[in-house]
Each structure stands twice: as C-alpha cells, then as structure tokens.
Amino acid sequence: MLQSIQHFIQKGMQSVSPCLLCSIDRQQHHSLCNDCWEQLPWFKQVVDRHEHSISCAFHYDFPIDRIIQSYKYEQQLHYQNLLAQSLLSLRLARVQAIVPMPISVERLKDRGYNQMLLVAHMMAKQLRIPVWQPVIRQVQHAQKGLSRLERLENIEQQFIIDPTEKRRFRKVLIIDDVVTTGSSIHALSTLLHQLHCTQVYAACIAAAQP
Numbered sequence: 714m715l716q717s718i719q720h721f722i723q724k725g726m727q728s729v730s731p732c733l734l735c736s737i738d739r740q741q742h743h744s745l746c747n748d749c750w751e752q753l754p755w756f757k758q759v760v761d762r763h764e765h766s767i768s769c770a771f772h773y774d775f776p777i778d779r780i781i782q783s784y785k786y787e788q789q790l791h792y793q794n795l796l797a798q799s800l801l802s803l804r805l806a807r808v809q810a811i812v813p814m815p816i817s818v819e820r821l822k823d824r825g826y827n828q829m830l831l832v833a834h835m836m837a838k839q840l841r842i843p844v845w846q847p848v849i850r851q852v853q854h855a856q857k858g859l860s861r862l863e864r865l866e867n868i869e870q871q872f873i874i875d876p877t878e879k880r881r882f883r884k885v886l887i888i889d890d891v892v893t894t895g896s897s898i899h900a901l902s903t904l905l906h907q908l909h910c911t912q913v914y915a916a917c918i919a920a921a922q923p
C-alpha cells in the first residue's frame with residue numbers, strides 16, 4: 714500500500730516537474746521531456762576496446778558530456794535516473810550481478826560518492842539482482858605524461874581484489890560512465906576472471922574517441 718502511494722506520488726511529481734534540460738516542457742522520459750530525450754546523442758552500439766565488446770548508450774557529445782560531468786563533479790545527482798535508464802535501454806545480457814567501476818578512497822573522499830555505484834543500485838533494483846564490488850581501487854595517479862604502456866601498467870596496478878568480499882558470481886555486468894581506451898574495464902575484467910567469472914559484460918553511458 715505504502716509503496717503504491719509512493720509510486721503514485723513519484724509519478725505525479727514527474728508529470729508536473731519541468732524537464733531537467735530545457736526547463737520548459739514537462740518530464741516524460743526519466744526526467745526529460747520528449748524532445749530533449751529524442752535529441753540526446755544516442756548511439757546504442759557496441760564498441761571494441763582491448764578485446765572487450767562494450768555496449769554504449771551515447772556518443773560522448775553535448776549534452777550528455779555536460780550531464781556526466783555535472784553528475785560526477787558537481788553533485789547533480791538528479792541525473793542518476795536518466796543515466797541508469799539509458800544503460801537499461803541497451804540490449805544487455807542476463808547477468809547475476811552488476812559491478813560498478815570502482816573509484817579510489819581518495820577520490821571517494823573528495824567527491825563524496827561513487828557516481829557509478831549510485832547508478833548500479835538503481836539498475837540492480839529494477840533488474841532484481843545484487844550490486845557486487847569485489848575489487849577495490851588504490852590511489853589513482855595522474856596519467857599525464859605517461860606512455861601508452863606505462864598508462865596500462867599504471868591502471869592495472871590500481872585494481873586489487875577485496876579479500877573481505879566472499880560472494881561469487883559467474884556472469885556479471887561492469888558499468889562505467891565514459892569509455893575511452895577501455896583500459897580500466899580491461900583491468901577490472903581481468904580480476905573478475907581471476908575471481909572465476911566466466912562471462913564479464915560491459916556497458917558504458919557514453920563512448921568517447923580513444
């Protein structure tokens with residue numbers, strides 16, 4: 714009963730709240746109006762990076778680039794529903810758990826939240842599967858001035874298996890915000906295979922040029 718009332722209130726709010734992008738029309742699609750939703754830089758294709766096929770919802774273009782930036786760095790958390798729904802609109806394989814791209818404790822302290830963990834929780838709720846974080850990320854050093862190989866090594870060293878996480882899943886979905894070279898997905902995926910995952914899928918909100 715309480716849930717249906719909450720649902721009703723939420724629906725009601727959506728229909729009267731203005732679109733998050735244009736502030737003119739009312740929200741119809743996950744916080745956006747019809748026009749703004751349709752005009753997003755939809756991509757909905759798979760990109761191949763580091764021998765991984767990564768499903769991507771958008772091109773990393775306006776206004777998705779701004780949305781991701783403000784969601785990530787300016788606490789504009791009201792975009793999380795839009796971002797979660799964009800990933801859910803992809804043809805995703807059936808998996809047993811969602812693995813959000815981890816961020817280091819330092820970044821977490823600075824930012825106050827892991828933006829992809831929030832999106833993962835929203836997706837997990839709808840898909841009725843757990844969020845799984847068996848890998849932790851150590852200090853993220855700046856990548857500037859490093860060669861391609863040094864960057865790869867640098868990223869791989871950042872990820873370590875969390876010995877306190879005892880749950881195991883075989884088929885999982887990694888989610889991240891922007892894929893560029895795909896090296897962090899590659900590093901995370903390598904450790905997931907070490908944890909006996911047999912199928913590791915990946916989906917990103919937006920694909921940028923490598």
Ligand SMILES: [Zn+2]
Binds near residue numbers: 732733737747
């Ligand atoms: Zn709009």
